[in-house]
Amino acid sequence: MLLAIVGLTVISVVLFGLPLALVFERLQNEDASLRLEREAFEVSLGVSGDFALEPGRVDLPSPSAGIEYGIYDRDGSLVDGVGPPKADEVIMRALRNEIADVETPDLRVAAVPITQDQVVVGALRAAQSNVAGEARTAWILGTIGALALLVIGVGAVTGYVVSGRLARPVLSLRDAAVRLGDGDFTIEVPPSHVTEIDEAGAAVMATARRLDELVKRERMFSSDVSHQLRTPVAGLRAAIETELEFPREDSAEVLQEALVDLERLEKTIGELLAIARRRNDATQAISPDDLVQEVAGNWDKRFASVGRELVVSPHDETPPVRASRSMLIHTLDVLLDNALSHGEGEVQVRSQVGEEFVTLSVTDQGPGFSVVTGDSIPSSNAATAPGLGLPLAERLVEAMGGRLSVSRAGDQPRVDVVLKRADR
Numbered sequence: 001m002l003l004a005i006v007g008l009t010v011i012s013v014v015l016f017g018l019p020l021a022l023v024f025e026r027l028q029n030e031d032a033s034l035r036l037e038r039e040a041f042e043v044s045l046g047v048s049g050d051f052a053l054e055p056g057r058v059d060l061p062s063p064s065a066g067i068e069y070g071i072y073d074r075d076g077s078l079v080d081g082v083g084p085p086k087a088d089e090v091i092m093r094a095l096r097n098e099i100a101d102v103e104t105p106d107l108r109v110a111a112v113p114i115t116q117d118q119v120v121v122g123a124l125r126a127a128q129s130n131v132a133g134e135a136r137t138a139w140i141l142g143t144i145g146a147l148a149l150l151v152i153g154v155g156a157v158t159g160y161v162v163s164g165r166l167a168r169p170v171l172s173l174r175d176a177a178v179r180l181g182d183g184d185f186t187i188e189v190p191p192s193h194v195t196e197i198d199e200a201g202a203a204v205m206a207t208a209r210r211l212d213e214l215v216k217r218e219r220m221f222s223s224d225v226s227h228q229l230r231t232p233v234a235g236l237r238a239a240i241e242t243e244l245e246f247p248r249e250d251s252a253e254v255l256q257e258a259l260v261d262l263e264r265l266e267k268t269i270g271e272l273l274a275i276a277r278r279r280n281d282a283t284q285a286i287s288p289d290d291l292v293q294e295v296a297g298n299w300d301k302r303f304a305s306v307g308r309e310l311v312v313s314p315h316d317e318t319p320p321v322r323a324s325r326s327m328l329i330h331t332l333d334v335l336l337d338n339a340l341s342h343g344e345g346e347v348q349v350r351s352q353v354g355e356e357f358v359t360l361s362v363t364d365q366g367p368g369f370s371v372v373t374g375d376s377i378p379s380s381n382a383a384t385a386p387g388l389g390l391p392l393a394e395r396l397v398e399a400m401g402g403r404l405s406v407s408r409a410g411d412q413p414r415v416d417v418v419l420k421r422a423d424r
Contacts, residue, residue, distance in 0.1 A: 001163040002156075009155030013148045021144050028137045032128075033101045036110040039067055040126035041099070044112050047071060047124065070125040071114070083125045094123035106130060169197045176204055185212035235302075236261045285320040285422035286328065288358055292349055295332045302340060303347065310336070315351040321358045321419040327396040328419075331404075334393040335362040335415050342366065343413070356424050360417040361407075368410040390415070 043060070060069045060081050070083030076095060078085050093100035094111035097120050101110040107127050114122040169192030176187040185208045189201030236258060243254040296312045303310040332349075339347040345365025352359040390404070397404040397417055408414040 001166065002159040005159030005162065006152065006156050009152050009159075013151050017144055017148045021141050024140050024144065025137050028140060029103070032108060032136075033103070033110065036067065036108055036126055036128050037099055037101060037112065040069070040110045040112045040124050043069055043126070044114050044124040047114050047122070048116075066131070067126055067128045070127075072123045072125065074121055076123075079122070081125070083127070087123070091123050091125055094125075095120060103130070166192075166194065166197075168192070169194060169201070173197060173201055173204065176201070180204060180208050180211070185209070185215070233265070236265075284323065284325065286323045286325055287318070287320050288323075288328075288351055288360060288419070289314040289318045291325065291328055292332065292351070292360065295329055295336070296349065299333075299336050299340070306340070308340070308344075309346045311346055311348045313348060313350040315353050315358075318351045318353060318358060320422040322422045323400045323402070323419050324396075327400055328417075331393045331396045331417060332360070332362070334390070335417075338390070338415075339364040339366075342369075353421075356421060357402075357418050358421055360419070361414055362417075363408075363412060363414045365412055368408070368413045369406070393417075 060071070068082040070081035071079045072083070072087050072091050072095070073079050074095065076087030076091060083091075087095065090100045090102050090109050090111045094113045097113050097115075099110070099112050101108070103109075106129065108130055109125065109127045111123050111125045113120045114124055169190070172192075173189055176189045179187050187205060187208050189205055191198055191201070239254060239257055239261070243251070248254065292312055292314065296310055299310055336347065336349075339362060343364030343366035347362065347364045350361045350363070352361065390406070393415075394404040397419075400419060402417060402419040405416050405418065406413070407416050
């Protein structure tokens, strides 16, 4: 950009300055000729008409400004002063009552007629060296050249400032792109007030945010998968180990059970992938009672195997809620798994209906989260319960536009899933 600005300035100066210099030189020559003609005319006015009769009485001015004068009679002979002995073309033109001038490499010559009673009686020749005129022309051309260099210098400084102003945000954009390539998704591109550069910076920052969100989702997916698959994998392992320890007569039974567990694992992985990629429709109208009954049916045998009971207490005519079926199933799976693994006694799943929301509550008879984790868990922040899968449940509920809260963390802990009613 700097080279472009300087180059454009040079071209502009050349295209404008060169014709200007030629015009000034031409005007200088014409001005010098006019001044010489004017000097000759003024001197001719002081020459009497009978100068040819008494040449010695002609009083020519002494050479000034390098001008020398010569007087010629009607026949073209030099009468007095300095000049060629016989009239040349310039003098002959003056004898024909014309004002004439000519320029040679060394001299500038002008000739004017001398008249008496409106009759040409002679001619006055004025000659001046071109040194003075050339010096004046050189001074004018030098001034023009100096101004041209000044303009080019101003253009160079302007180009340096402008290119530097544009280069800084471009360099910042480049540095941000390099940091993004190194995995830094917190990049910020300062505004440059150049529309195109600011748009590029906004695009880079938007890309960084999308990549950051994608990486976070993938990391959360890894964590969610490890949590959600731990229980079914442990159940599958226990079933196989039990079969090896106490084999049944028909070994196909355990294979059928293992196949069912594997299908459930495959389904869980697919659902978690869909959740991680946000392909679930969280605006469906879902009957919470039917879904709770379905989830409870999957967990009845597990609770019965450890001598505990799972009780579902639905609300009369619970209205549908806005939720994602797979997200809500995984949320309830997390809460029931926590109650089974860390709680005690009977586990109850209840639904409560409000004007705008439906609340699904999971309660057990255990000592609470603080006994399990050794931490005091604020009821307003489910994510502070490490190891219980509540961060996963909280993300799922928030993705459905709901809220997960630990309303009671001590004895007989209670976790609420609050969802929006679909009929509101």
